[in-house]
Amino acid sequence: MANVKPVEQPGGRYGIPSPLGVGPMSRNSIDACIEFAYRHEFNLMLIPSRRQIEAAALGGGYVEGWDTEAFAEYVRKRDPKHLLMLCRDHGGPYQLPTERASGLTPEQALDSATVSFVEDIRCGFELLHIDTCMDVDGPAEHSLAVERLVELYGRCVEAARVENVDLRFEIGFEDQGVDTNDPAEFDEQLHDVLARLRAADLPAPTFVVAQTGTKVLETTNTGALRTAPAAVEYAVRALSDLTQKSGLALKAHNADYLSFAEIGRLRTAGVHAMNIAPEIGVAETRALLELLEEVGLRNARDSFLAMAYESGLWRKWMIQGTPDDDLRRAIIAGHYMFGTEAFVQLKESVSATVARRGIDLDQYLRLRIEHVIGRYATLL
Missing domain, CATH: 3.20.20.70 (Aldolase class I)
Known part of the structure; x- marks a missing residue:
């Protein structure tokens, strides 16, 4: 940056x-x-x-x-x-x-x-x-x-x-x-x-x-x-x-x-x-999904995507006539899940797993968010 x-x-x-x-x-x-x-x-x-x-x-x-x-x-x-x-x-x-x-x-x-x-x-x-x-x-x-x-x-x-x-x-x-x-x-x-x-x-x-x-x-x-x-x-x-x-x-x-x-x-x-x-919410969601994929936590990834999609909170963001894409819809709604009890439990397990690989989950996610902020702050 x-x-x-x-x-x-x-x-x-x-x-x-x-x-x-x-x-x-x-x-x-x-x-x-x-x-x-x-x-x-x-x-x-x-x-x-x-x-x-x-x-x-x-x-x-x-x-x-x-x-x-x-x-x-x-x-x-x-x-x-x-x-x-x-x-x-x-x-x-x-x-x-x-x-x-x-x-x-x-x-x-x-x-x-x-x-x-x-x-x-x-x-x-x-x-x-x-x-x-x-x-x-x-x-x-x-x-x-x-x-x-x-x-x-x-x-x-x-x-x-x-x-x-x-x-x-x-x-x-x-x-x-x-x-x-x-x-x-x-x-x-x-x-x-x-x-x-x-x-x-x-x-x-x-x-x-x-x-x-x-x-x-x-x-x-x-x-x-x-x-x-x-x-x-x-x-x-x-x-x-x-x-x-x-x-x-x-x-x-x-x-x-x-x-x-x-x-x-x-x-x-x-x-x-x-x-x-x-974009801030989507950046954190994408960072989480990429890390889950990288470390092989596919079950956690699928569980998170399912709860985000099933929330239906992506609906107000959709362009009329957009082809069905459940992954994109789940990504759009992902940040709404972060404060839920179900996500907190899933995150605790993921944090413990990635910590054994030397990764601080929250720090990893925050850095991705900071990257978005920096794109604007650099020019403003």
């Missing part, structure tokens, strides 16, 4: 805490972020979704079964220099699957999201992504999404005031797609939201999420950045100019599986920060 330059400390240009957000897909992914940050003196944002890490009152998350408090305590005990910033990714109504499944009304979903955000603030999260693009039965209409965003924003600002903590925000207007935003429409939306925030006497956000031609499905990036890179660069440059005129930073979501050239193109076009997550 090329040399990684330490990132500007918080409070630098546009107040960016870090140019890279990483999803905490597992305990190993969290530890890999900590080790990478300390090895390279590089600030990172940890960006759990509500499915991954959630307030105890709302059932906790699938990563190690941790609730928000347990996750925050785990990171802070291992990060004395505060190189990692705890950030909420896609917080908002109907971002927790159970809110849709149980048919919560919009008011109830807003209250549920508020419980989640307030617990984030209490536990020391420093940046909240308020994402109100979802409704109970599909995408939320834009004006309604903005109304809910301003309401939640105000609730969070008040909660931060009560806790006497500084808080940053990230906002976006729609679910991630394959194309870029139309700059003129984006400009209108951005000015509308900022005007409403000012009218409510609320602070401006740090980050604005735009459609940057990046979209993850299966184990690839299907966005227009890959099929029409020049057009995407042109549009993203216009979007970045608009955010900078408002003193805000542009963030790209779904930036996984990009090449050095694609990362560099987005950076050159004016993207200030990127989020990656699914």
Whole structure:
């Protein structure tokens, strides 16, 4: 990996805490972020979704079964220099699957999201992504999404005031797609939201999420950045100019599986920060499978693949019409298994076996995760 330059400390240009957000897909992914940050003196944002890490009152998350408090305590005990910033990714109504499944009304979903955000603030999260693009039965209409965003924003600002903590925000207007935003429409939306925030006497956000031609499905990036890179660069440059005129930073979501050239193109076009997550989980899964194959633990490999496939958690990631490939589906869902009791038992046996060959299983997996992080940090 090329040399990684330490990132500007918080409070630098546009107040960016870090140019890279990483999803905490597992305990190993969290530890890999900590080790990478300390090895390279590089600030990172940890960006759990509500499915991954959630307030105890709302059932906790699938990563190690941790609730928000347990996750925050785990990171802070291992990060004395505060190189990692705890950030909420896609917080908002109907971002927790159970809110849709149980048919919560919009008011109830807003209250549920508020419980989640307030617990984030209490536990020391420093940046909240308020994402109100979802409704109970599909995408939320834009004006309604903005109304809910301003309401939640105000609730969070008040909660931060009560806790006497500084808080940053990230906002976006729609679910991630394959194309870029139309700059003129984006400009209108951005000015509308900022005007409403000012009218409510609320602070401006740090980050604005735009459609940057990046979209993850299966184990690839299907966005227009890959099929029409020049057009995407042109549009993203216009979007970045608009955010900078408002003193805000542009963030790209779904930036996984990009090449050095694609990362560099987005950076050159004016993207200030990127989020990656699914690729981290797939990298750890593939590393585990390769090691199991290498040491001849075929039964363990087959058991792991079976539990991942049977979970069905690969379904939301599939490209419509993709030919059946059970191995790929299992790899996509593999990281969801890492916090389950069945996997923990399997892992204990595997760890003991590979240790006799001088291999530290967790270290082996973490190094593979760090390799992915480094591909982005090198250019950002």
